[in-house]
Amino acid sequence: MNAAEASRHALRLAAAGREIAEKRKAVARSAFRQGFHLMPETGWMNDPNGLIYFRGKYHFFYQFYPYAPRWGSMHWGHAVSDDLLRWEHLPPALAPSEEYDDHPSGGCFSGSAIEHGGRLYLFYTGCADRGRGMEQTQNLAFSDDGIHFEKYSGNPLLMAPEGVPPDSFRDPKVWRQGDTFFLICGASRAGRAQILLYRSDDLLHWEFFRVLYESRGEWGDMFECPDFFELQGSHVLVFSPMGCGERKSVYLTGDFDARTGKFFPKVTGELDWGFQYYAPASFLAPDGRRILAAWANGWQWMPFWKSFGPTERDGWCGAFTLPREARLQKDGTLSLLPVRELQQLRKNEADLGEAVLSEGESLPLRRGCRWDAELAIDLSSPASSAVFTLRSANGNRTVLTVDLLQSELRLDLTASDGSSSGVARAPLDLAGQDTLPLRLCSDRISLEIFAGGGRSNISCNVYTTAENEENFLTAEGGELKLRDLRCADLEA
Ligand code: DQQ
Numbered sequence: 001m002n003a004a005e006a007s008r009h010a011l012r013l014a015a016a017g018r019e020i021a022e023k024r025k026a027v028a029r030s031a032f033r034q035g036f037h038l039m040p041e042t043g044w045m046n047d048p049n050g051l052i053y054f055r056g057k058y059h060f061f062y063q064f065y066p067y068a069p070r071w072g073s074m075h076w077g078h079a080v081s082d083d084l085l086r087w088e089h090l091p092p093a094l095a096p097s098e099e100y101d102d103h104p105s106g107g108c109f110s111g112s113a114i115e116h117g118g119r120l121y122l123f124y125t126g127c128a129d130r131g132r133g134m135e136q137t138q139n140l141a142f143s144d145d146g147i148h149f150e151k152y153s154g155n156p157l158l159m160a161p162e163g164v165p166p167d168s169f170r171d172p173k174v175w176r177q178g179d180t181f182f183l184i185c186g187a188s189r190a191g192r193a194q195i196l197l198y199r200s201d202d203l204l205h206w207e208f209f210r211v212l213y214e215s216r217g218e219w220g221d222m223f224e225c226p227d228f229f230e231l232q233g234s235h236v237l238v239f240s241p242m243g244c245g246e247r248k249s250v251y252l253t254g255d256f257d258a259r260t261g262k263f264f265p266k267v268t269g270e271l272d273w274g275f276q277y278y279a280p281a282s283f284l285a286p287d288g289r290r291i292l293a294a295w296a297n298g299w300q301w302m303p304f305w306k307s308f309g310p311t312e313r314d315g316w317c318g319a320f321t322l323p324r325e326a327r328l329q330k331d332g333t334l335s336l337l338p339v340r341e342l343q344q345l346r347k348n349e350a351d352l353g354e355a356v357l358s359e360g361e362s363l364p365l366r367r368g369c370r371w372d373a374e375l376a377i378d379l380s381s382p383a384s385s386a387v388f389t390l391r392s393a394n395g396n397r398t399v400l401t402v403d404l405l406q407s408e409l410r411l412d413l414t415a416s417d418g419s420s421s422g423v424a425r426a427p428l429d430l431a432g433q434d435t436l437p438l439r440l441c442s443d444r445i446s447l448e449i450f451a452g453g454g455r456s457n458i459s460c461n462v463y464t465t466a467e468n469e470e471n472f473l474t475a476e477g478g479e480l481k482l483r484d485l486r487c488a489d490l491e492a
Pocket of ligand 1: 170
């Protein structure tokens with residue numbers, strides 16, 4: 001990179017920094033700010049990028065447009081944390097500045113991070129019009145201090161191969177297995193979604209290896225933000241498919257042969273069934289946990305470009321979900337539960353043990369918007385459903401129904417806040433079980449429901465700001481027996 005190019009990137013980053021400095025105080029006054037979820041200081045956030053533990057801190061990067069609470073020319077925002085819940089914002093890491101990544105409706109799109117030889121490498125998609133439409137290429141930036149990033153002079157590293165439209169080749173995820181580096185990215189070929197696998201010895205020179213996975217129509221025509229990782233001896237492929245309706249974040253578990261590059265998926269599932277869970281990305285914590293975070297929103301559920309919720313009025317938009325630990329279950333399904341660090345935010349904890357509610361009887365949980373509730377429903381209960389009335393105040397309420405007859409979880413947002421709508425549904429696997437474990441985590445604008453030990457999850461946003469919201473559980477259709485009931489407030 002020559003001096004003029006270096007300064008163009010530096011100038012763009014400095015401009016973003018000035019914008020943030022000017023607006024962050026006003027944004028911080030927004031009544032919708034979350035207590036323990038990562039959000040942008042100003043402007044817009046979407047996908048998680050480059051999640052990594054580097055030199056003693058968790059580093060999360062994210063798709064970021066600092067200038068307005070709307071998607072715009074993409075930067076990479078950057079924050080660090082010791083506990084995955086409380087975040088310190090750092091200057092943006094990447095800004096559009098080069099002919100391959102500088103465009104008002106392009107920029108530095110999603111990607112991943114890897115450490116090698118003490119250096120932090122960011123792989124990202126540059127999206128710009130260089131005469132072939134909105135062309136997407138894979139690029140590299142690096143840093144020795146984990147704060148200041150320089151774009152590699154040899155960019156672009158990878159261009160769309162023959163048969164892949166230049167605007168459908170994005171979101172590189174890089175990992176190392178043995179002495180080989182692998183990279184996957186999402187693509188589309190002849191109307192079918194594909195995940196392309198590349199390999200390299202040095203992170204700089206990449207050769208196409210094979211198609212790791214292809215949709216045969218069931219998963220739409222393009223995969224966004226693929227992720228691939230080893231978990232308990234198996235491999236997990238995660239992607240956000242485009243062009244197949246409500247599907248948002250899908251996983252496949254199976255076996256991977258690194259020698260041949262072949263993936264043999266066995267089990268398919270959804271990471272989350274709510275309206276607000278998209279583009280999840282994973283990383284390995286130093287203690288070996290595989291942790292995922294997702295953008296707490298989804299393109300499908302809002303009129304595109306119109307509105308992503310009322311926080312826009314306050315100059316910001318977007319947050320991440322709670323980071324969740326992935327575990328592979330015996331049957332090959334994946335469970336995702338909040339990271340254990342969340343326990344540290346618990347206060348005023350009440351261990352209520354067992355409870356029996358007669359038909360129509362209600363049990364108050366916590367008041368307010370920041371709390372964590374855990375319980376198990378005894379499946380010998382005669383009740384037909386357990387109904388949680390959540391975040392109820394001023395005529396607003398969000399209703400979570402655990403339907404024991406239909407084996408379904410439903411989160412009804414119709415009366416939530418005047419701007420949200422819809423009913424999110426997740427299937428429950430109750431066959432052969434004695435209890436159904438449930439966990440509900442609430443923050444100012446998020447409700448994250450974990451059922452069946454993290455296998456039937458629903459994440460949704462609720463845009464309320466009342467001080468003293470009520471949350472309670474009601475037995476319907478018969479007596480409801482509860483076990484292991486624990487509630488706590490969560491400290492912001
Ligand atoms: N968002 C990024 C893309 C990705 C999409 C652009 C998914 O890289 O495919 O902001 O939300």
